[in-house]
Amino acid sequence: MSKNRIKIVEKILNANDRLAKANRQKFDDAGVYTINLMASPGAGKTSLIIKTIEGLIADGVQIGVIEGDTAPVTIDSDKINAAGMPAVQINTGGECHLDAVMLETAIDQMDLTPLDLVIVENVGNLICPAAFELGTHSKVVVASIPEGDDKPYKYPNIYRGLDVLIINKTDLLPYIDFDMDYFRQGVEMLNPGLTTFTVSCKTGEGLDGWLEWLKARISK
Amino acid sequence: MSKNRIKIVEKILNANDRLAKANRQKFDDAGVYTINLMASPGAGKTSLIIKTIEGLIADGVQIGVIEGDTAPVTIDSDKINAAGMPAVQINTGGECHLDAVMLETAIDQMDLTPLDLVIVENVGNLICPAAFELGTHSKVVVASIPEGDDKPYKYPNIYRGLDVLIINKTDLLPYIDFDMDYFRQGVEMLNPGLTTFTVSCKTGEGLDGWLEWLKARISK
Numbered sequence: 001m002s003k004n005r006i007k008i009v010e011k012i013l014n015a016n017d018r019l020a021k022a023n024r025q026k027f028d029d030a031g032v033y034t035i036n037l038m039a040s041p042g043a044g045k046t047s048l049i050i051k052t053i054e055g056l057i058a059d060g061v062q063i064g065v066i067e068g069d070t071a072p073v074t075i076d077s078d079k080i081n082a083a084g085m086p087a088v089q090i091n092t093g094g095e096c097h098l099d100a101v102m103l104e105t106a107i108d109q110m111d112l113t114p115l116d117l118v119i120v121e122n123v124g125n126l127i128c129p130a131a132f133e134l135g136t137h138s139k140v141v142v143a144s145i146p147e148g149d150d151k152p153y154k155y156p157n158i159y160r161g162l163d164v165l166i167i168n169k170t171d172l173l174p175y176i177d178f179d180m181d182y183f184r185q186g187v188e189m190l191n192p193g194l195t196t197f198t199v200s201c202k203t204g205e206g207l208d209g210w211l212e213w214l215k216a217r218i219s220k
Numbered sequence: 221m222s223k224n225r226i227k228i229v230e231k232i233l234n235a236n237d238r239l240a241k242a243n244r245q246k247f248d249d250a251g252v253y254t255i256n257l258m259a260s261p262g263a264g265k266t267s268l269i270i271k272t273i274e275g276l277i278a279d280g281v282q283i284g285v286i287e288g289d290t291a292p293v294t295i296d297s298d299k300i301n302a303a304g305m306p307a308v309q310i311n312t313g314g315e316c317h318l319d320a321v322m323l324e325t326a327i328d329q330m331d332l333t334p335l336d337l338v339i340v341e342n343v344g345n346l347i348c349p350a351a352f353e354l355g356t357h358s359k360v361v362v363a364s365i366p367e368g369d370d371k372p373y374k375y376p377n378i379y380r381g382l383d384v385l386i387i388n389k390t391d392l393l394p395y396i397d398f399d400m401d402y403f404r405q406g407v408e409m410l411n412p413g414l415t416t417f418t419v420s421c422k423t424g425e426g427l428d429g430w431l432e433w434l435k436a437r438i439s440k
Binding site (some may be wrong): 004023041042069070071073084094096098123124125126127131144147148150151153154155156157169171175176194 | 240260261262269288290291293295314316318343344345348364366367368370371373374375377389391392395396
């Protein structure tokens, strides 16, 4: 039975990768740059999206957001709409990650034509989302100072396939024992030379670098 | 294929529940009280365990710890050993939760005879661990102030089957927008009258209530 299970899981993963490629094609056809944004619960994914919208709105950048949630609540989607951008919500029905099928459904509900950038906010989870390609152009993880400096050592998989790391909540550094060198060494070991931005979505500190990185991708 | 997959998953869940019962029997036979400790990454599970060991050691309470990790690192087990108590590590090999089979393996490596309390530190994840019974006497979740006050609304499943909630990192309340009433309303909706302790594992504030709750269970 265990062998059957492995075979079935492999088939599902293959199907997922095929659908991820189809998703990517849709994004490319529409000329939209896309990000798979991952983090543990409460690290600041939605805050980063809001700050990104606020930071790029003056340049006329149009941003769509796809919100992955395990529960049927619209807390994050409401925040995106309040910031003036369209959001499509995926309720995973208790599932711990987004996959390419769920994203396909969301894309079909979103008019990509006017958009320059689509941010997919994955379910808050440092483990499972790392295993499922969605078809986005890049993968970004938000790490959070209060989560502690040992996270790259304990949750290595999510740091491995990553394109950009955002270290958030630097405003809390004075109140927390967090060894930045130890944290960065852990990341470097898993993903040498990873593009990293150290920010506070609360104070806005350090967000310029992230916005510049994004603008360079959007204008391509 | 999808139907087969569901059947197989159901069989696995049934097998898990049977094994959880067997685990519980082993704990009961040894006269050990056991806890399944769950939280998202960095909420303070290990810190709570260390504070619990420090708080009960003077009463002669013997505590064993089973550490669930997705990666083969001994960071948490080393901390438990340094606090003077035995730890057995389960490396889930990338899996996002503990199950009853993994716990069975760990129990067999642990001498339960001298122990009064076994704390099972689950993998850092607010979603998947909620679906797998381990056979412990109670389930405890550590929530963390910096994770934000909307977590019960977004991750309801883990709050539903819970026996005790620990709200940790109250020392950070002055620096974070966290509406305690909103958070507690969300919990109350899912799990009315849930036993809750508001603590700081950093300053030690509020831990007395938790230790008293535990002592009452151990003496039973």
